[in-house]
Amino acid sequence: MMPGSAIPSRLREQVRISMSPARPLAASWMRALALAPLGVLALVGIPAYFGHRPDLPADAAVLAGLSAVQLLIGWCVLAAALREAVPGQSLSKQALAALSALACGAYAAIVFFTANASLTHVPAGRESLYLRVCLGTPVVLGLPLLALTAVVLCRAFPLRPAIAGGLAGLGIGLFVDSGWRLFCEVTDPAHVLMAHGGSVLALAIAGAFSGWLWSRSSSWT
């Protein structure tokens, strides 16, 4: 053991006065598992509260099955966000690009597969209303979930808070949309990609912006 005099006195005192046991965080995938109930809450709670789409009883296996797949993708993105938040485990540019492409590609595939199974359109003359409701409401529902996720993220020490926050927002967006799509009866890809997809993107941007704001605060510096 090196002599204690090797440590500058200022550092020694600051560490000594705040020394306490610190339980290591669980692995990223385990902490993501702890957030999985948020996804289940969205998947089940949104159609339970707002009502379910008329074709759900007839096509429950396909519709609910695709929502479950989307939930799983959202969970994988959240796990990536939690991993990104740990120093030394940041995702490479290639991994980030691949993950984003996979999530977007899978989301688009789910949208088109659902439309293929049962195509419905926005009622004529109500495009603006449907756009506002299907873009705005999921964002409002997702923000508290994003705030909870941000608390979990900050317990690590994210060195790129905007990226970690953006991934968290994307994951939460996919969670919320997995339940919202069981409420909204429209499967027309134009509406779904613009409104529902827009809400997912908005939550990702909100997460990235929150991370950027936090990096400017004294909690990070």
Place this chain on the structure above:
Amino acid sequence: MESADQNLRQLMAAYQAGDFDAFESLYGSFAPALTRYLTSLAGERDLAADLVQETFLRIHRARRSYDPRHPFEPWAFAIARHVYLMDRRARARRARREASTVPDAAPIASGHENNFGKRFVHQLMAGLSQERRDLLGLRFVLGLDFHEIGERLGLRPGTARVRLSRALAELRGQAEGKQ
């Protein structure tokens, strides 16, 4: 014989459990390597010494984020790099504030061509990305081989070699462009 990494992991685990002696041992074992790394980034030993202290303070704050199942050095060096980047950002802000109040510098007098050469190199380096500056510093200042560079930066040795080659090519291209 235990590897150095195993030793650091064990010390870190004991430190996480609240053992101050383990923190002292960790400092003694890791501070020299950390000092070399930060000196390669910052270019000045005095500044590097300050950054080492700051890094250990951040390590103390972030200690629960370390997973003892993973190597210690990538986690610690990532924090060190973050500390260096934050310090550099703060210095750049201060320099911009000061530059707005300082009059233009006098032209270089004859007989100071050597300083122009050093300034030229600094200008070239400033044009590179942070990753490329890190690679050049670790290879040509600290003299690390590609395996060690890969461990520091979380890269495979072959990837480190390719990226260093690209950094040198970019440096050459900038030098030819400025001449």
